[in-house]
Amino acid sequence: MKREVIRWLLAALFAAALPAQEVTEAKTTSQEAPGEQAAVVTGEPFMRGVVDIGARWVKDPQGDFQTYRSIVNLGQGARLANMDLNMEPVGFKLFDSMRLSGSNWGGDPFNTLRFNLEKNNIYRFDGTYSNIAYFNYLPSFANTQATGAFFNQRAYDTQIRNIDNELQIFPGTRFTPYVAYTRNTDFGNGITTLVVDRNEFPLRNLIRWGQDTFRGGIRADFGRSHLTVEHGDTQFRDDQQVFSTERLGGNRGGVPFVGQNLFLTDGRQAYAVRGGGRFSKVLFVANPYDWVDLYGQVLYANPKTYPGFFQNTMGNLVDAQQGLLFFGRGFDTLFGDARRPHTSGTFTMELRPHNRIRIREMYETDRIKTDTSALLSTQLLTPTSALSRERGFIDRLEASHTRQTVEALVDVHRRFTIRGGYRYEWGDSVFRGGVLNQFNPQERINLERHVGLAGIQARPWDRLTINVNAEASNGVRTYYRTGLQDYHKIRAQVRYRLTESLNFNGVHVRLDNRNPAEGVDFKFLAQNTSLNLQWLPRGGNRVSILADYTRSAIRSDIDYLQPHILQPAQSLYVDNAHTGSLLADFNLRGSGVVRPKLTLGGSFVTTAGSRPSRYYQPTGRFLLPLTEKVHFYSEWRWFGLAQPFYLFEGFRTHMIMTGLRFNM
Amino acid sequence: MVPSRLISSRAVWLPPLLLFAWAAMPGALFAQEESQFPPGYAGTESCAMCHEDVVENYKKNRHYRLETNEKRGWKDRSCESCHGPGAKHSESAAAEDIRNPLKLKAVDADQGCLSCHRNQPLQIGRLQNGHARSQTPCTSCHNVHETGAKATAVIHQTAAGVNQQCAGCHTDIWASFQKPHRHRLNEGVMKCTDCHNPHGSNLARNIRTVHANEPNCFKCHSDKRGPFVFEHAPVRNQGCSTCHEPHGSSNPRMLTRHEVANQCLECHANLLSPSPAGVAGGVPPAIHDLRQPRWRQCTLCHQKIHGSNVSRGLLR
Numbered sequence: 012m013k014r015e016v017i018r019w020l021l022a023a024l025f026a027a028a029l030p031a032q033e034v035t036e037a038k039t040t041s042q043e044a045p046g047e048q049a050a051v052v053t054g055e056p057f058m059r060g061v062v063d064i065g066a067r068w069v070k071d072p073q074g075d076f077q078t079y080r081s082i083v084n085l086g087q088g089a090r091l092a093n094m095d096l097n098m099e100p101v102g103f104k105l106f107d108s109m110r111l112s113g114s115n116w117g118g119d120p121f122n123t124l125r126f127n128l129e130k131n132n133i134y135r136f137d138g139t140y141s142n143i144a145y146f147n148y149l150p151s152f153a154n155t156q157a158t159g160a161f162f163n164q165r166a167y168d169t170q171i172r173n174i175d176n177e178l179q180i181f182p183g184t185r186f187t188p189y190v191a192y193t194r195n196t197d198f199g200n201g202i203t204t205l206v207v208d209r210n211e212f213p214l215r216n217l218i219r220w221g222q223d224t225f226r227g228g229i230r231a232d233f234g235r236s237h238l239t240v241e242h243g244d245t246q247f248r249d250d251q252q253v254f255s256t257e258r259l260g261g262n263r264g265g266v267p268f269v270g271q272n273l274f275l276t277d278g279r280q281a282y283a284v285r286g287g288g289r290f291s292k293v294l295f296v297a298n299p300y301d302w303v304d305l306y307g308q309v310l311y312a313n314p315k316t317y318p319g320f321f322q323n324t325m326g327n328l329v330d331a332q333q334g335l336l337f338f339g340r341g342f343d344t345l346f347g348d349a350r351r352p353h354t355s356g357t358f359t360m361e362l363r364p365h366n367r368i369r370i371r372e373m374y375e376t377d378r379i380k381t382d383t384s385a386l387l388s389t390q391l392l393t394p395t396s397a398l399s400r401e402r403g404f405i406d407r408l409e410a411s412h413t414r415q416t417v418e419a420l421v422d423v424h425r426r427f428t429i430r431g432g433y434r435y436e437w438g439d440s441v442f443r444g445g446v447l448n449q450f451n452p453q454e455r456i457n458l459e460r461h462v463g464l465a466g467i468q469a470r471p472w473d474r475l476t477i478n479v480n481a482e483a484s485n486g487v488r489t490y491y492r493t494g495l496q497d498y499h500k501i502r503a504q505v506r507y508r509l510t511e512s513l514n515f516n517g518v519h520v521r522l523d524n525r526n527p528a529e530g531v532d533f534k535f536l537a538q539n540t541s542l543n544l545q546w547l548p549r550g551g552n553r554v555s556i557l558a559d560y561t562r563s564a565i566r567s568d569i570d571y572l573q574p575h576i577l578q579p580a581q582s583l584y585v586d587n588a589h590t591g592s593l594l595a596d597f598n599l600r601g602s603g604v605v606r607p608k609l610t611l612g613g614s615f616v617t618t619a620g621s622r623p624s625r626y627y628q629p630t631g632r633f634l635l636p637l638t639e640k641v642h643f644y645s646e647w648r649w650f651g652l653a654q655p656f657y658l659f660e661g662f663r664t665h666m667i668m669t670g671l672r673f674n675m
Numbered sequence: 676m677v678p679s680r681l682i683s684s685r686a687v688w689l690p691p692l693l694l695f696a697w698a699a700m701p702g703a704l705f706a707q708e709e710s711q712f713p714p715g716y717a718g719t720e721s722c723a724m725c726h727e728d729v730v731e732n733y734k735k736n737r738h739y740r741l742e743t744n745e746k747r748g749w750k751d752r753s754c755e756s757c758h759g760p761g762a763k764h765s766e767s768a769a770a771e772d773i774r775n776p777l778k779l780k781a782v783d784a785d786q787g788c789l790s791c792h793r794n795q796p797l798q799i800g801r802l803q804n805g806h807a808r809s810q811t812p813c814t815s816c817h818n819v820h821e822t823g824a825k826a827t828a829v830i831h832q833t834a835a836g837v838n839q840q841c842a843g844c845h846t847d848i849w850a851s852f853q854k855p856h857r858h859r860l861n862e863g864v865m866k867c868t869d870c871h872n873p874h875g876s877n878l879a880r881n882i883r884t885v886h887a888n889e890p891n892c893f894k895c896h897s898d899k900r901g902p903f904v905f906e907h908a909p910v911r912n913q914g915c916s917t918c919h920e921p922h923g924s925s926n927p928r929m930l931t932r933h934e935v936a937n938q939c940l941e942c943h944a945n946l947l948s949p950s951p952a953g954v955a956g957g958v959p960p961a962i963h964d965l966r967q968p969r970w971r972q973c974t975l976c977h978q979k980i981h982g983s984n985v986s987r988g989l990l991r
Contacts, residue, residue, distance in 0.1 A: 059823075081927075082855045095833070112833065114863050121864035125832065131740060141864055143895075152927040152935070152972065164975055171895055184746045195897045206976045206990040222897035224886065230796065237794035245886060249898060262969050280991065284984060290887035294796045304789075308799050308877065310888035316902050318984035322991070345985050351902035355888035357877040359802040369782065371802050375877055377888070379911055383904040385984070404987065406905060410912035416803075420810075425780055428810055440912040443987075444948060444957070454948055456955045468810040473778070478809045490913055491942045492954045504809075504844065518847050528952035530945065541846035559842075561850035571937075571944035574963040582937045586925060590850035614853040618925045622933035626855045652855055 058675055060096035063644070065089070065670015074652075074662035077148040083650050084120045084146055085666060091116040092670060106130050120144030132181050139175045144168075145199070151657045164213045169199025187230040196221035203253055205280060207328045207341075210261035210273040214280075220249035226290075236297040245314065247286035254279045258326075268329060271337055277325040288314035288350075302363045310355040318385070320345040330391055336398065338391040347385030347404075354378045367422040371432070374415050381408040412438035418464055430466035434482075440490060459487035460495070474508040492531050492569060498524035512550070516543040532570060539563040557594040564588070565620075585620035608634040613648075624654045634672070645669040712752055715760030722754045722761060725768065730754070735822040757787055757819065776819075781812035788813040800875030807875065816840060816873065834866035841867040848922055857923030870921070890914060892921075903982030907989060908955065909942070910981050936971040
C-alpha cells in the first residue's frame with residue numbers, strides 16, 4: 012500500500028514537473044519579457060532537493076524485544092530515508108512553487124509526507140501526512156507477577172495516522188478565505204481487560220477509531236485591524252471490539268471466590284460510539300493607534316457523543332450488584348448521550364504610553380459543561396433463573412477557569428528591561444462524587460490563586476543576554492492534592508557569544524510547590540540546569556560541534572491512604588537525571604567534490620531514583636560525495652536501555668543504515 | 676477664422692500627443708523632478724548598489740513580494756519596509772544611519788515585524804506568550820535574508836529544523852526527549868510546533884488549540900476527546916499534564932510517577948471528597964489490596980481512565 016502511494020506520488024510529481032520544464036525551456040529560448048529573462052538567466056534548475064535512499068540492518072536486539080519495539084521499533088530493509096524536493100518553475104500557470112518532502116518510507120514505523128503548492132497571490136495549499144506506530148508492550152505497566160497472557164495486559168500495536176490539508180485563496184490582499192480538512196485515525200490490535208465484577212480477563216482488542224474535521228473561514232485584513240471567522244465540524248466514530256473464545260481463568264490466579272472458580276469461556280464487547288460537533292471561532296486584532304494593541308478571541312465548541320455498547324459473556328461469573336449472583340451468561344446493552352458546550356474567551360491589550368513603558372492587561376476565561384445520560388440494560392442467566400435490570404445514569408461536569416493578569420514592562424535602559432505584574436486565577440468545578448461518596452453526590456471544588464510576576468531582561472553588551480522570569484503564588488485553593496498551591500517558579504537563561512563561532516546557552520528552571528494543608532502535606536521540587544555549547548570555527552567549514560548537558564532533579568513527597576487498611580503511607584518519587592547529547596561534524600580533507608564528512612555524537616540519559624534507568628544512543632555518520640550529485644552515506648547507531656528495577660525490560664542493539672543521497 | 680469643427684477635431688488629438696511627448700522625453704529632463712519615493716526613502720535599487728549579494732538573495736525570499744505588490748505600499752522599496760528610510764544611509768554609507776533589526780532592542784525589532792504581521796491569527800496569543808514576556812525578538816527564530824536551505828520558511832517545514840531551533844534555547848526540554856518514553860521528535864515525525872504555537876496561545880505553555888478551544892493533544896488522540904458519559908474530572912479541569920509528562924519520561928506511558936498506583940493514589944487519598952482542605956479525590960474501596968501487584972496497576976481494570984461511556988468506575 013505504501014509503495015503504491017509512493018509510486019502515485021512520484022508519478023504525480025513528474026507529471027506536474029514535465030509541463031513546467033517545457034515552459035521553462037520555452038522561455039529560455041524565446042526570452043520574452045525582461046522580468047522573466049532575469050529569472051531564466053539565473054540558470055537555476057527548476058527542481059532542487061535531496062533524496063536519500065538506503066537500507067538498514069538491525070542486529071537482533073539482545074534483551075527484551077518487546078521493550079525494543081515499544082521504544083525504538085525500527086526494522087530493517089530498503090528505505091526511502093528522506094526526500095525533499097522543491098520545484099519553482101518559471102512562468103508555469105498552475106503553481107509557482109511545489110514542495111514535496113517525506114521521511115522514513117518503506118516499512119518504518121514513522122512516516123511523514125508533506126506537500127506544499129503555491130501560486131503567488133492566488134492560492135496556497137499545505138498538506139501533511141504522518142503515520143506513527145504505537146507499539147506498547149511493557150510488562151511493568153501491567154501485572155508484573157502474572158504470567159502468560161496476563162503478562163502483556165494493556166498492550167497495543169496500532170498506527171496513529173494524521174492527515175492535514177489546508178487551502179488558502181488570495182483573491183486580494185484584504186480577504187483570505189480558507190478551507191481545511193483533517194483526519195486522525197488509529198487502527199490496530201492490542202490486549203485489554205474485560206472486567207466482570209470480581210475478576211478480570213485479558214482479551215484481544217481490535218482498536219479502530221477515527222475523526223474527520225472540516226473547517227473553513229475567512230480572514231479579513233483592514234490595515235489596522237484584522238478579523239478571522241472560522242466554523243468547523245467534526246465526525247467521530249469508535250468501533251473498538253474486545254473478544255475471546257478461549258477459556259480464561261482471569262486475574263485471580265485460580266483463587267476461588269466464595270468456593271467457586273470464576274472463568275470466562277466466551278467474552279465479547281462491541282463499542283459503537285458516534286460523535287461530532289460544531290465549533291466556531293472569532294479572532295480579532297486591532298492596532299487603532301500606534302500606542303495600543305488589542306487582541307481578542309471567542310471560541311466555542313460543542314462536541315457530542317452518542318455511545319452504543321454491547322457485551323456478551325459466558326462462563327462462570329459473578330455479579331455483586333444485588334447480593335452475589337453466579338451466572339453463566341450475561342448481556343449488557345448501553346445507549347447514551349453526552350454533550351459538552353465549551354466556551355473560551357480571551358481579551359488582551361498592550362498599552363505603550365511611553366516608549367519605555369508597556370502595560371499589558373490579559374483576561375482569559377474557559378468554561379466547560381458536560382451533560383450526559385445513558386441507559387444500561389443487563390440480563391443475567393443462571394441455569395435456573397434469569398435476571399433483568401435497567402439502570403439509568405445522568406451525570407454532569409462543569410469547570411470554569413478564569414485568569415486576569417496585569418503587568419508592566421519598563422525599559423530602564425536600552426539594554427535593561429524589568430517586568431512586574433500580578434495574576435489572579437480563579438475557577439470552580441462540579442462533578443459527580445465517587446462511587447463510595449455517600450455524603451457529596453455532587454462534589455464542588457474551587458481554585459483560587461494570587462500570583463506575583465517578575466522578570467528582567469538584560470543585554471549588558473551585544474554578546475550577552477540574560478533573561479530571568481519568576482512567579483510566586485500564595486494559593487488559596489486548588490482542585491487536587493498535587494495541584495499548584497504555594498509555589499514559586501523561576502527560569503533563568505543566559506546566552507553568551509564568546510566569539511563569532513562560539514556560543515553558550517545556560518538555562519536554570521526551578522519549581523517549588525507545597526501544599527501544607529492538613530491531610531495533604533505535599534512537597535514538590537523540580538529543577539533543571541542545562542548548558543549548551545555551539546562551536547563553529549571558521550563558520551563551521553571544517554568542524555562544528557553542538558553539545559549540551561542537563562542535570563535535572565524531581566522530588567515529590569506526599570502521603571496517601573492505603574485503601575485496604577486506611578493507613579497513611581508515603582509516596583516518594585525521585586528522579587535525578589543526567590542527560591547529554593553531542594553532535595560533532597568534521598569536514599575531512601579531500602579533493603574535488605570528494606570531501607567526506609564525518610559526524611559523531613549521540614545522547615545518554617542516566618537516571619537514579621524511583622525508576623533508575625540508563626539509555627544510551629551513540630551514533631556515527633559518514634558522508635562521502637561520489638559526484639556533485641550523488642553522495643554515499645552510512646550511519647551507525649546503538650541503542651541500549653537498562654533498568655535495574657526492571658531488568659526484564661532492557662535491550663541493546665546495533666543499527667546500520669547505508670545508502671545514496673541524490674542531490675538535485 | 677478657423678472653423679470650430681476643425682478646431683475641435685484637432686483638439687481631440689492634443690492630449691494624447693502631449694502625453695506621448697511627455698512619456699518620450701529623455702529622463703534627464705526630469706532629473707530635477709521629485710523622487711518616486713516618499714522623502715527619506717531611497718529604493719531597493721539604491722540598496723543593491725552596495726549590498727548586491729544581499730539583494731540578490733532577497734529576491735528569492737518571500738518578503739520580496741512586497742517589491743512588486745502595489746497594494747502593500749512598499750513597491751520598489753521593500754528593503755526599507757524593515758530597515759526604515761535609507762536615503763541618508765545611501766549617501767553616508769554609515770551603519771548608524773540605517774535601522775538594523777538585529778541590533779535593536781527586542782521590542783523595537785518586534786514592532787517592525789508586527790507592523791505587517793500583527794494582523795495574523797497566529798499572533799492572537801502574543802501577549803500571553805512566554806517569548807513576549809521574556810522579550811525574545813522575532814529575529815531569534817526568523818532570519819529574513821537567508822534563502823535556500825537556510826531560509827526560515829524551509830527550516831520551519833522540516834521537523835528536524837524546527838526541533839533544532841527550539842532546542843537551541845530550550846535545552847532542558849530537549850533533554851527530556853532523550854528519555855526512553857517520549858513523543859517521537861527524535862525520529863523526525865513530530866516537531867515542537869505540532870503542539871506549541873511559539874507566537875502564543877490562549878492556553879498555558881503556548882499549547883496549540885484544536886477544534887476552536889481544545890488542547891492540541893486531542894488532535895492526534897481524538898479518542899480521548901469525549902465528551903464521555905462518565906468523565907474523569909482532572910482530564911477536563913486540569914489537563915493531560917496532571918498525569919503525563921508530554922516531553923519525555925523514564926516511566927512507561929510518559930507518566931509522572933514510576934508506578935500507576937502512586938499516580939492514582941496521590942490524588943485518591945481523601946476520606947471525604949472534597950476533603951476539609953478542599954481537594955477532590957476519594958480513597959478507593961478496601962478491596963484494593965496494594966500488597967498484590969494486581970491492585971497496584973489501577974489501569975488494568977480502570978482501563979478507560981480518560982473517560983468512559985459505559986462504566987462510572989471507568990472499567991469499560
